[in-house]
Amino acid sequence: MSEAAIASVPEAEAWPARERCLALLRQMLLVRRFEERAAECYQQGLIRGFLHLGIGQEAVAVGAIAALEPDDRIVAAYREHGQALARGVPAASVMAEMFGKATGCCRGRGGSMHLFDAARRLYGGNAIVAGGLPLACGLALADRILGRPHVTACFFGDGAVAEGEFHESLNLAALWVLPVLFLCENNLYAMGTRLDRHQAMADIHRKGDAYAMPHAVVDGMDVLAVEAAVRRAVEQVRGTGRPFLLEARTYRFRAHSMYDAELYRPREEVERWKQRDPLPLFIARLQDGGRLDDAALAAVEAEVAAEIDAAVAAAQAAAVEPVADLLRDVVAPSSPEPQT
């Protein structure tokens, strides 16, 4: 992908109110600092397993989720700390889950890759690439049949586009007229395989044409552009009941996981993309526009740091699940509350 392609992405047409901008900034900072801290905790052995950091991609989850209603549904992939935090899952709950504690959002059953929150309508945390897309179709099918106005936003990476489930799901959603926003976080790499090495036609959003599905592309490093593009797309999905494919072009600054030596991409490429880091980019815009001064920025930073400190402390102090409960929730013993 060339820099020119990114530069051609339209700017956000309108600025949201100052409070909304600050809320977006706070969320992006929370996600960034949370993941930086998670990496430290991983080095200390407090978090184990796979830890996939989305550092560099914060603008996509934060901007997109800001444009959703509370009753809309979210399906995410395995690099989803940003989606969970942006949706309001408490940092303490996410951190405790990654520490494998009983106070985690999934009581230590899911870990970093499987963050669920039924009350906030977050349906994972899906670690089978493209495995969440059929789920999104079904969530939207239920809303369609039961006459509810919700939209399901389904996040997935560029790697998912090579999977059959991507194509089956886009066809199904278009054919059955399902209110799904398919949101591709194109960070240019499917683990270590660059987009042009796994896609014959690498302009991902244009794949919507094959399914008669409206589509667009947005600069995923610009949170306001993402917010505006998702708002437009979601309005269209809600209004027509039809699906939409939105591609957000972004970049992952850190390794794929904590085990990745990054042999597949040149340092200079990473450094070049860091010039478009969504966080300093947004901060500079807010400062240039007179919406943020140094004191306000420091206050947000301090607030976020305190929240993360508290999350780590609580996660460390929390109890683990008793081993006697290992088999709990493998199957439901009786009829649960109806799900809505």
Place this chain on the structure above:
Amino acid sequence: MTRITYREAVRQGLREALAADDRVVLVGEDVGRYGGAYACSKGLLDEFGAERVRDAPLSEAAFVGAGIGAALAGLLPIVEIMTVNFSLLALDQIVNNAATLRHMSGGQMSVPLVIRMATGAGRQVAAQHSHSLEVWYAHVPGLKVLAAATVADARWMLAAALADPNPVILFEHALLYPVEDDVDARPAGFDPWHAAIRRPGRDATIVTYGGSLPKCLAAAETLAGEGIDAEVVDLRCLRPLDVGCVLESVARTHRAVVVDEGWKTCGLGAEISATIAEERLYELDAPVARVCTAEAPIPYAQHLETAALPSAARIAAAVRDVVPGKTAAAAAPRAE
């Protein structure tokens, strides 16, 4: 009491489910206009409309996954997969999603979904339409697995599966669809989650399920003529297995033959016989025997397919082997 086919029993179960609850939808390839590949949903599109009786494109992963998602959001979907062979295209959704979401979410999510599929050989449709892969699903925690061997179970199992808050795989054997039987009103306390003794007997226990049940009952009839009184246990539920019923029966008969249309290696027969060995070894008067499908893809040619599959004759022979002396002494008075 009415006499209906297994196929009609399935259809009546589907119709009843759709009529009873607006949240029930039927999704699958050709379930609507075509009326179902095995004609199990004939007439349901006209009665309930295309929104709830929903023809799916040939996208097993997508429409099974959509069933899972719809269950998460409040529907009670019945997803039909044409055969268990095709279900392998949806294995990811069934094993990685349906079976895991409840546990992985710490109990927050439920997947009240029923996936129906035909299984089994015997129609000369060769290796990609004939395999019995029930045990693949029975292997997976988080799923429940039912297999209807009788017309009554074909009629009533679906409602029980739908009432369960877990994902349930419901197997129908393709050879059983034309089988007729008398079906009464839903029996009080109908419980498909436990095995049933379809024929009581004292000399040996034949453990089976699904399409092998009629063969086992035929074998038992043959053996009865020889003085061997075989008990036939229909497992009905392959996960969780009703080991209690099997073990009680074996404790009475001291001999066991497991009959499974799946392959022997790592199959359901292995699970049953291992469980008997673990729990009742010292009750056994003979090693547990298994009658399974030959270790080959199911062939097309009739004589080869027949040779590959368990038959009443092979089952009877296996029982004779574990009940030595009985045949020779068929005319003699019983020892007990």
